[in-house]
Amino acid sequence: MKMELLEDLYVDELKDLYDAEKRLSRTLLRMSKAATAEDLKMAFSFHRKQTKEQIRRLESIFKRLGQSGGGKKCKAMAGLSAEARDLVSEDAEPEVLDAGLITAAQKMEHYEIAGYGSTAAYAKLLGFQEDAALLHQTLVEEKATDEKLNLLARNINIDAAEGEIPVKTA
Numbered sequence: 001m002k003m004e005l006l007e008d009l010y011v012d013e014l015k016d017l018y019d020a021e022k023r024l025s026r027t028l029l030r031m032s033k034a035a036t037a038e039d040l041k042m043a044f045s046f047h048r049k050q051t052k053e054q055i056r057r058l059e060s061i062f063k064r065l066g067q068s069g070g071g072k073k074c075k076a077m078a079g080l081s082a083e084a085r086d087l088v089s090e091d092a093e094p095e096v097l098d099a100g101l102i103t104a105a106q107k108m109e110h111y112e113i114a115g116y117g118s119t120a121a122y123a124k125l126l127g128f129q130e131d132a133a134l135l136h137q138t139l140v141e142e143k144a145t146d147e148k149l150n151l152l153a154r155n156i157n158i159d160a161a162e163g164e165i166p167v168k169t170a
Helices: 006-034 038-065 075-088 094-126 129-161
Strands: none
Touching (some): 006 075, 038 129
């Protein structure tokens, strides 16, 4: 597809996000099963439910545009999901695994934050106010998830580092 208009880029980015969300939903299920901290398991499960709603929002945008959401592979989320799968298969101490899962999840969240921020801006510029509102709603949820992961990381990272000698820097 040749991209001549901002709307072409907008649709392409929406398709990327759609595939990313579908991949993320499957990855969050694996991450929730692998997490050992109960609050982390719950955070992954909650975000998986949010992700399903975010997929529905994207589908409603595609319907309004008369477009299909399929046809594009999100290579970035495919790679980030593969990294998360690799981490889950590692022989790691529970606290260290949880710390790594948070890192993996935040990488995915930051990708989504960038994507939703851009597409919401495109929608607004293109006059698609309803789309902009839906995309902004998802952006707010993604930022909240990232903040929740930051809060969880505080204790989990401390638990993962327990007993280690701090490294002094010069």
